[in-house]
Structure formats: structure tokens, C-alpha cells
Amino acid sequence: MKENKKMKTIKEIRVDVNKCNGCLSCEMSCSAAHAMPPYTSVNPARSRITVVIDESTDAYIPIRAGDYAEAECAGRNKYTIDGKEYESCLLCPASCPSRSRFTEPDSGLPLKCDMCESLDIGEPMCVQVCHPGALTYHEYQVEAEDSITPERGEKEIGLEYLVKRYGLEEVVKSVATMAKKSA
Numbered sequence: 001m002k003e004n005k006k007m008k009t010i011k012e013i014r015v016d017v018n019k020c021n022g023c024l025s026c027e028m029s030c031s032a033a034h035a036m037p038p039y040t041s042v043n044p045a046r047s048r049i050t051v052v053i054d055e056s057t058d059a060y061i062p063i064r065a066g067d068y069a070e071a072e073c074a075g076r077n078k079y080t081i082d083g084k085e086y087e088s089c090l091l092c093p094a095s096c097p098s099r100s101r102f103t104e105p106d107s108g109l110p111l112k113c114d115m116c117e118s119l120d121i122g123e124p125m126c127v128q129v130c131h132p133g134a135l136t137y138h139e140y141q142v143e144a145e146d147s148i149t150p151e152r153g154e155k156e157i158g159l160e161y162l163v164k165r166y167g168l169e170e171v172v173k174s175v176a177t178m179a180k181k182s183a
């Protein structure tokens with residue numbers, strides 16, 4: 001008898017760099033959708049997607065924010081695509097202490113793409129506004145591995161960062177003060 005395998009949904013944004021024209025609508029709309037409260041401001045520095053514009057190669061490359069890297073890499077990647085050489089770190093999606101990309105400008109907290117799951121908008125915002133079709137959304141099912149650990153969410157990553165920077169005691173005190181104020 002065939003065993004029933006557990007399935008999980010993979011959400012994917014495919015990027016066709018040849019269609020990207022550098023309009024930056026994705027950056028602006030992502031920052032607006034994730035503003036607090038939503039849609040009250042537009043600030044691409046708060047976007048979880050950035051369009052790398054490399055004038056030396058005439059390329060526009062959208063990159064979505066990935067995981068927070070605690071420390072700068074010991075080694076770096078340097079890509080050559082179609083004979084054009086890109087600066088090292090240029091295509092890396094990490095929020096990393098070596099640069100300001102994907103760091104919230106006011107709080108210094110790392111930013112990570114959440115596939116717009118925190119918003120009730122159907123397809124991700126950056127995909128909806130990308131009229132040239134450089135970003136397209138796809139969902140499909142794959143077999144779930146039993147041993148896979150759940151992905152850490154934005155809250156866990158943010159808290160871990162704050163604890164490392166200020167210490168657990170300070171973070172707990174601040175949360176307690178905030179809780180009193182909002183009670």
C-alpha cells in the first residue's frame with residue numbers, strides 16, 4: 001500500500017533580470033505595505049527588496065532580503081555572468097553587519113522578506129506592482145522532510161538581535177516598561 005506523504009507548499013518569486021527596467025516600484029511598494037501602520041509612508045530604505053543597479057554592467061537585479069547574518073563572512077563570492085563581473089557581496093541577500101542593506105534605518109533591526117504573509121493581499125506586493133513581469137509568483141507542493149526545523153520568523157530574528165546587542169536583562173526591562181505603558 002502506498003504511504004501517504006506529508007506535503008508542504010513552497011512559495012517562490014522568480015526573477016527574470018532581463019525584464020527588470022529599474023523602475024523601483026517593488027522597493028517603494030514593499031516599504032509602503034510594511035510601514036506601521038501599513039501604507040502610511042514610503043521609504044525604500046525600509047524595503048525588503050532592493051534593486052541593485054550596476055552601472056558598469058548596465059544591469060538591474062532585484063534581490064529580496066534573506067536571513068540575518070550575525071557576522072561578516074570570512075570569504076566572499078564574486079560573480080561573473082555573461083562575461084560581466086559583479087562586485088563581491090553585490091548579489092548577497094543577507095542582512096549583514098558589513099553594510100547597511102536590509103537594516104531598518106531607525107531601529108537598526110535586520111529586515112527579512114516575509115513573502116507578504118503578514119498582509120492579506122494575495123500575491124506578494126512586489127510581484128503585483130512589477131508590470132514588466134520581472135517578478136512572478138509561483139506556488140507548488142513538495143514532500144515535507146520530517147527533520148526540517150521550522151523557519152525562524154521575523155520576531156525571533158529581531159529579538160535575538162536585540163538580546164545580542166543590549167543583553168537579555170535590558171530587553172526584558174524594556175518590554176516590561178512598554179507593557180505597563182500600553183496596559
Ligand code: SF4
Pocket residue numbers: 019020021022023024025026027051060062126129130131132133134135
Ligand atoms: S518593479 Fe519589477 S521592473 Fe521595476 S525595479 Fe522592481 S523588479 Fe524591476
Ligand code: SF4
Pocket residue numbers: 029030033047048049064065112113114115116124125126127
Ligand atoms: S514578497 Fe513582500 S516582503 Fe518580500 S520583498 Fe516582496 S513585497 Fe517585500
